Amino acid sequence: MLSVALPKGRIAEETLEIFEKIFGEAFRFDDRKLILETEGFKFLLVRNQDVPAYVLHQAADIGVVGLDVLEEKDEDLIRLLDLKIGKCKVCVGIANDKKLDYSLPEITIATKMSNISQRYFSKKAMGVKIIKLYGSIELAPLVGLSDAIVDIVDTGNTMKQNGLKVVETIMDSSAYLIANKNSFIEKKEEIISLYEKINNVIS
Ligand code: PRP
Numbered sequence: 321m322l323s324v325a326l327p328k329g330r331i332a333e334e335t336l337e338i339f340e341k342i343f344g345e346a347f348r349f350d351d352r353k354l355i356l357e358t359e360g361f362k363f364l365l366v367r368n369q370d371v372p373a374y375v376l377h378q379a380a381d382i383g384v385v386g387l388d389v390l391e392e393k394d395e396d397l398i399r400l401l402d403l404k405i406g407k408c409k410v411c412v413g414i415a416n417d418k419k420l421d422y423s424l425p426e427i428t429i430a431t432k433m434s435n436i437s438q439r440y441f442s443k444k445a446m447g448v449k450i451i452k453l454y455g456s457i458e459l460a461p462l463v464g465l466s467d468a469i470v471d472i473v474d475t476g477n478t479m480k481q482n483g484l485k486v487v488e489t490i491m492d493s494s495a496y497l498i499a500n501k502n503s504f505i506e507k508k509e510e511i512i513s514l515y516e517k518i519n520n521v522i523s
Contacts, residue, residue: 322361322503322510325375325383327368331406331495335384336363338403342517372397372498381503382511388472388493392433398499400515404522406495410436412488413479414468415461420487422446424467430460431470440470440490458482 326332336347339361349356349365356363364380371385372393384403388410410433414420420427426447431437434450441448451466458478460466472493473479473486497518499511 322382322507322514323364323380324361325364325366325371325380325385327371327385327495328365329368331368331384331386332365334405335403335495338518338521341521369393375498375500378500378502380500381507382497382499382514384495384497386493386495388433388436388491390496390498391491391493392435394435396501398501398504399496400499400511401497401519401522403495403497403518406493408472408474408493409486410470410490410493411473411479411486412440412468412470412490413458413461413473413484414487416483416485418461418467420468427468428466429468429470430457430466432457433470436490437470458484 326335339347347356347358347363354365364374366374368386369389371383372389372395374380375383375397376395386406390399412420422444426449427441428449428451429437430451430453432453434452437450438448451460453460457469457471460469461484462482470490476486479486497515504511
C-alpha cells in the first residue's frame with residue numbers, strides 16, 4: 321500500500337486520470353472527503369504548499385507537487401519524475417508603465433515565494449525586501465505595497481487584467497512525482513513499479 325499526497329485542484333484531478341489510465345478503474349474522492357482508499361493506494365488531498373510536509377514526514381510515501389513549491393521549500397525529498405502537467409512559470413511582474421530599475425539599492429517584492437525571490441535577486445546582486453503575501457499578489461504593486469511581484473503565471477490573464485506585465489521569467493514549473501527517502505528504501509519495488517507505469521503513460 322502506497323500513500324499518495326495530491327494537491328487539491330486540477331493537478332490532483334489530472335494525476336487521478338493518469339492512475340485511471342494505468343489501472344483501468346475510477347479514482348474519485350467522495351464529496352468533501354480528504355482520503356480515498358483503494359486496494360493499492362491511499363490518496364490524501366492536501367493544499368499544494370503542504371504536499372512536501374506530508375511526504376517529508378512520511379505521512380505520505382509519495383506525492384505530486386509543482387516544481388515551484390519544491391524549489392521554494394527546498395526539502396530533502398526525492399524528485400522521481402516530471403509529470404509534465406500543471407505547467408506554469410514563475411515570473412517577475414511590474415505595472416505596465418514601469419520598468420525594473422536595477423540601479424535601485426533595493427527593490428520591494430510582494431510574493432508567496434520568498435525564497436525563490438530572495439535567491440533570484442541576490443544572484444543579480446540586487447538588494448531585495450520581501451513582503452510575504454498569501455494570495456491576490458497582483459494587487460500589491462497597484463496600491464504601492466511593492467515595486468514588483470514574483471508570482472505564478474499560467475495564462476497571463478491575472479497580470480493582464482490588473483495592468484501588470486511580465487518582465488523576467490525566473491523558472492518554468494510543472495508537477496513532479498516525489499518520494500520520501502525512507503519510503504523509497506522500504507517500498508522501493510512498489511514505488512519503482514508505479515514510476516515505470518506512470519512514465520509509460522505520460523511519454
Ligand atoms: C495563481 C497566481 C496568479 C494566477 C495566475 O494563483 O498566484 O494569481 O494563478 O494564473 P493566470 O496566469 O492563468 O492568470 P492560483 O489561482 O494558483 O491561486 P493561489 O493564490 O491559491 O495559489
